[in-house]
């Protein structure tokens with residue numbers, strides 16, 4: 001024999017019920033002897049509860065709810081049952097609905113709703129669904145019988161969550177089934193006391209009913225039919241890439257469901273486990289899928305754990321005091337005080353100092369729990385052995401479950417690592433004594449992020465997902481997005497890295513989406529976005545999304561965006577930027593950025609600040625961290641000035657070379673911003689700071705290549721007009737040096753703590769003599785590189801290489817995640 005149970009999700013509409021009837025028929029062909037348990041139609045139990053509360057408050061709106069419930073039940077019956085048979089079934093349903101109406105009217109009049117009355121009201125949900133479906137089956141020529149399980153399942157009088165008297169219940173069930181051989185269509189969830197008062201088995205209790213019946217009848221298997229392919233590695237509503245677990249032990253299923261996996265009601269495991277009857281979770285919408293088998297067998301799979309579950313509403317009760325140290329029985333007294341008040345303790349931890357005990361409970365029990373503990377420890381509180389009983393709320397619990405983790409070291413470490421890298425704070429941690437689960441209490445707002453981070457770490461260890469927020473899709477930003485679009489597939493398929501852009505903002509508009517923005521048409525989507533550009537709101541959304549591995553990319557050259565870095569880093573979001581502004585503000589700010597990133601376990605990466613994607617900053621950092629002292633740095637760090645002086649040869653006028661550089665897009669719109677040397681000075685400051693010098697921009701001596709008159713003129717056009725006046729002077733200088741075999745180069749130099757950027761004449765023995773195009777070059781002299789410096793040379797400017805450098809920084813963060 002087999003028991004099949006169909007949950008509310010499987011009987012949400014007449015259409016779905018027809019599908020269920022097909023499954024029952026198929027089952028009957030394979031296994032003649034089955035019994036089927038039904039929940040109330042989906043949302044009916046919730047609606048009955050809400051309606052009862054409205055009535056109890058004297059709110060006449062309850063009648064509207066009641067009408068909806070009536071319509072739902074009648075219309076489903078009409079759709080399921082052929083017209084000729086409808087009248088008696090409809091009459092019966094109406095009769096019951098009238099009774100429900102009367103009871104609710106009573107509640108409305110006396111404005112009182114006891115748990116006992118509520119249980120009675122709720123019983124209509126299961127009674128109506130199972131009755132209607134039994135009639136629908138009879139209508140399709142399947143001899144079936146409606147079974148009201150209140151007559152078989154006997155409980156105590158703890159209404160709302162009654163305890164089963166198994167001795168009596170099992171006898172009742174066995175006797176009944178021995179006498180009734182027809183297909184039984186049973187109500188889930190409901191039972192009754194010895195006095196025949198209606199009780200319920202707790203929310204989600206129809207699963208339990210199936211297990212109670214199955215165990216009493218010693219069936220082969222109990223099938224729980226729902227709307228997902230079994231028990232998944234995590235709640236699919238919270239973790240998009242959760243997948244089905246093929247097999248669980250009873251203990252694993254128990255732990256997962258105890259910690260929030262709604263797919264199966266925790267008490268369900270107990271009767272089946274006691275009899276060793278396997279439970280199988282199946283999908284009504286995908287009946288051929290294998291589902292999940294829950295049995296005694298321990299089957300090892302590829303993963304260290306089986307699943308992750310969570311409870312999103314948790315309060316913590318902290319009992320603290322020096323008088324608790326070494327005193328036996330405190331925890332027991334707390335437990336029994338709470339048990340007396342039916343408060344479910346989800347988790348308990350005790351610091352090894354025994355100075356405090358922390359309990360996790362449902363928020364609705366906060367006050368009850370505090371009062372109960374304070375009452376129990378009245379004396380200790382008076383004598384200050386216990387300093388206080390504190391309640392804190394807005395927490396969530398995440399549990400990592402699996403038998404494999406028994407005696408496997410390093411699981412807790414992995415949990416800490418995954419959460420730490422995402423800046424998620426752990427308020428409490430507990431490991432069940434069976435070593436079947438590790439549970440951590442975290443802030444409620446971090447729940448989804450933690451679930452995803454842990455899921456990725458344990459189940460998709462190869463897969464990493466990054467969430468990007470880009471400010472300033474100008475030339476570099478745009479190029480970066482194109483490069484990313486072209487590589488997205490390859491990254492996902494070959495490097496298991498999913499990169500999603502979840503926000504883009506320019507000076508006019510912004511786009512944010514936690515699902516990601518398709519990169520093939522981001523520009524038109526941004527242009528037509530209804531959201532005006534608002535950087536504070538952009539940052540706020542990014543923080544609220546709270547996605548794991550978020551990266552804020554600043555592709556502007558603006559000081560305004562830099563203001564947000566500290567806030568962003570403090571929100572556990574990494575920053576990647578080619579913008580030099582942050583690193584060239586005061587040394588105080590420079591330090592603060594690094595401290596904040598370190599404190600929050602995130603990255604601040606800016607390889608493209610100097611020399612675009614050339615590995616300049618990384619190399620200097622490596623040299624510094626390996627303890628090879630840098631004695632001197634020299635470099636051509638401006639692609640523009642490199643191009644200008646590499647092209648300034650015999651026969652060319654200085655002004656026309658500048659003009660040409662501008663036309664080729666090498667210079668800033670106003671070339672004076674290159675020629676004044678400030679940009680190079682900023683880069684040198686960044687390198688000097690990397691080398692350990694506490695320098696400010698004002699400490700750098702800068703040679704301005706713009707002669708005084710040209711500095712004063714307003715427009716670029718005027719500037720070119722006066723620039724020609726200076727051509728002769730540049731030509732004289734060039735010829736003088738050329739005669740001695742030297743060329744002109746604009747060089748940044750750091751030596752013995754002195755930093756300077758200036759025009760220099762160098763001979764062919766110097767590594768910067770042979771330069772072409774807009775290449776950058778850097779020569780680093782260290783104690784190890786004493787005879788000849790370490791030279792890094794290559795294209796150091798341009799949108800393509802800079803965007804590639806930004807891309808590399810982003811991927812560096814993904815490597816850090818592995």
Ligand code: ADP
Nearest residue numbers: 007008009226227230231232234235261262263
């Ligand atoms: P039913 O109406 O069939 O009793 P429930 O809504 O009670 O169904 O339970 C099924 C739901 O449980 C799924 O739709 C899913 O959203 C949720 N769920 C939560 N955690 C898990 C998990 N680990 N595996 C599968 N489903 C889960």
Ligand code: ASP
Nearest residue numbers: 039045189203204205206
């Ligand atoms: N209908 C009940 C509930 O919603 C029982 C169940 O669905 O299992 O809690």
Ligand code: MG
Nearest residue numbers: 007204262263
């Ligand atoms: Mg359920």
